[in-house]
Amino acid sequence: MRRRAQGKRVQTEGMDLSDEARVIAIVREAGVPAPEVEYVLSTEDGLGDGFIMHRIEGETIPARILREPRFGSARQVMARQCGEILARIHRVKIEALPPLGAFDADSEVDRLTRSVETGANPRPVFVLALRWLRQNRPVEEGRRVLTHGDFRMGNLMIGEEGIRAVLDWELARIGDPMSDLAWLCVPSWRFGRIDQPVGGVGVREDLFVAYEAASGKRVDRAAVRFWEVVGALRWGLICESNLAALRNEQPISVERAVIARRSSETEIDLLRYMAGLE
């Protein structure tokens, strides 16, 4: 069950849960593995906004998926499966969807710029990354498709045979499909396996080739790279936002307090992209 307490919005970035339930139903029809929505809460239920999903067994914790021997064959096929699943998501007819937010390269760089400017720490590397992004924005305007928006390790439910479900659809938006392929390859989800850019389990070409075969569309490698840098910077800013939480909300968990110190990880990731090491 996925629920928000009445009158309380936990996340400001995401969509209404009833819209999320509709998105899930539509992508399921398009052949995307996602939990079946059994029931959407109504006002009469008095439980706030939310929906109840069919239970799926599986593992979502990346450390286990990456290390446990029982997921050995799943790890072999995951990069390819991600390509196939993303191709299906990107084929969904957007007319049928509830109204979703939209983005493009320029709007995303503008949003990140505002976020860097209002950040708590002076971050020269982030400012340089913004310059890099403005110089390397995709030549061709990306297609406008349904994107998952948070397609990464942690939101993929895995069984021993491979991917069982794609979770957490609340950040779905209309925009460049390359952004979904890129977010999956951001260094922050590799959990130490930096030579396996696809979530620590595979290489980019396996993901790209499977995507191209399933979608019939070419993967714009340079655009994926642009969106990976967007993703690394986005994650760095999300880490840093824990600093504001530390200073404004009391108490805060030790874990969240120290996550603010993980922004520096994304700084070195960004430097690696800009130096051509990534």
Added chain:
Amino acid sequence: MQDEPRAPEIIGVVRTFLQERIAPCLEGREAFDLRVAVRALELVERELAIAPRAHHEEAQRLEKLLGASGSLGELNRRLIEFIATDADPLGNAALMRHLWKTTADKLAVDQPRYAAFVASQAHIESLIAQEARTEREER
């Protein structure tokens, strides 16, 4: 001057107490949070050992790069202005060297085992060698 024991010594004693006496009494969420807390104390220990030298060197590099002086915060704000307005910051080798070294020092405190940091050591060393060459040539 503050009396001894020094701050790192006190943190070390607290960390050992948490690890050896408290950790065995905990399970579940509390045991996890305690491990995170111990890692946070280790971060502070590294910061106390590394940051004074790193901050001093960072300020020296910035003064040279910007031809200005001031607090580390002021210098970094000037650097941001430079990066945002300069014609070609990405092609500025001295700037890139500075950013790599500053970031490497941060990672040595925050997350010394971060895979991308470990994998970048050769690149960082080549930048330091490059800087030493440049300095020799300048003299």
